[in-house]
Amino acid sequence: MLTEQALGQLDKLTFNLANAECRASANGNVTLTATDVNNNSASATAAIKVVDAIAPTITLNGNATETVEAYTSYTDAGATATDNCSAPEVTVGGAVDINTPGVYKLTYDASDASGNAATQVSRTVTVVDNTPPTVVTKDITVYLDANGNASVTPQQVDNGSSDASGTVTLSLDKTTFDVEAYKNDSLYTIPKAKKALISKGYLNEKFKG
Ligand SMILES: [Ca+2]
Ligand SMILES: [Ca+2]
Numbered sequence: 080m081l082t083e084q085a086l087g088q089l090d091k092l093t094f095n096l097a098n099a100e101c102r103a104s105a106n107g108n109v110t111l112t113a114t115d116v117n118n119n120s121a122s123a124t125a126a127i128k129v130v131d132a133i134a135p136t137i138t139l140n141g142n143a144t145e146t147v148e149a150y151t152s153y154t155d156a157g158a159t160a161t162d163n164c165s166a167p168e169v170t171v172g173g174a175v176d177i178n179t180p181g182v183y184k185l186t187y188d189a190s191d192a193s194g195n196a197a198t199q200v201s202r203t204v205t206v207v208d209n210t211p212p213t214v215v216t217k218d219i220t221v222y223l224d225a226n227g228n229a230s231v232t233p234q235q236v237d238n239g240s241s242d243a244s245g246t247v248t249l250s251l252d253k254t255t256f257d258v259e260a261y262k263n264d265s266l267y268t269i270p271k272a273k274k275a276l277i278s279k280g281y282l283n284e285k286f287k288g
Contacts, residue, residue: 134195135162137169137187139202149208150243153177158200160189167191175204182206212242227258 109127114120141156153175160167172186185202217238221229233249240247 131164131191131193132195133163133191135160135167135189135191135197137189137197137200139187139200141202143201144203144205146205146207147175147177148210149180149206150178150210153204153206155185155202158187160197162189162191162195164191164193167197175206177206180206180208208244210243212240212247214240216240221256223256223258229256230254231256 107127108124110122110124112120112122137158137160139156139158147153155171155175157171158169160169167189170188172188173184175183175185183204183206185204187200187202189197215238216236219231219235221231221235223229231251231254233251233254236251237249240249
């Protein structure tokens, strides 16, 4: 039976677990020596296997859910991992396509040198296009035809309207004009056509302007 005194004579191989537990070289043998009251002693060794069974912990940088405007740029804030032994690298899974609106999931994993895997952390990034196009117009002149009608296409009054998405669909609230429109809307000043129409009797003199 080992006495407290005998235990005090253990070989001096010691372990500082706070520093040594993560190194393979920490594994080794200890020698236990037992000595009786008459100074007879005997020793035996015991192998010490040091094991790290504690997984890293991952902490997300930034928010777990983010909404970003499309066609800008996105930089993932990443995540950091801490471990009782070291600072494991964080592996990022997934990617965000800033040029394609949608919902993206990024995952973060980390393992320590002993193969203990951290609980996966993730981030949801929603890419939205909430920016309306830029509309640029140009003033144009249209001429009434022999029947007193005229039409305008969106392309005729567009002067480089654009959107970051690269595509815009153009439409006009009004595409056809006639003599009545001419009479009722001073914006549609069509001098040449007016002159022609007056000469043809479609307009009377009061519209001569
Ligand atoms: Ca660990
Ligand atoms: Ca847009």
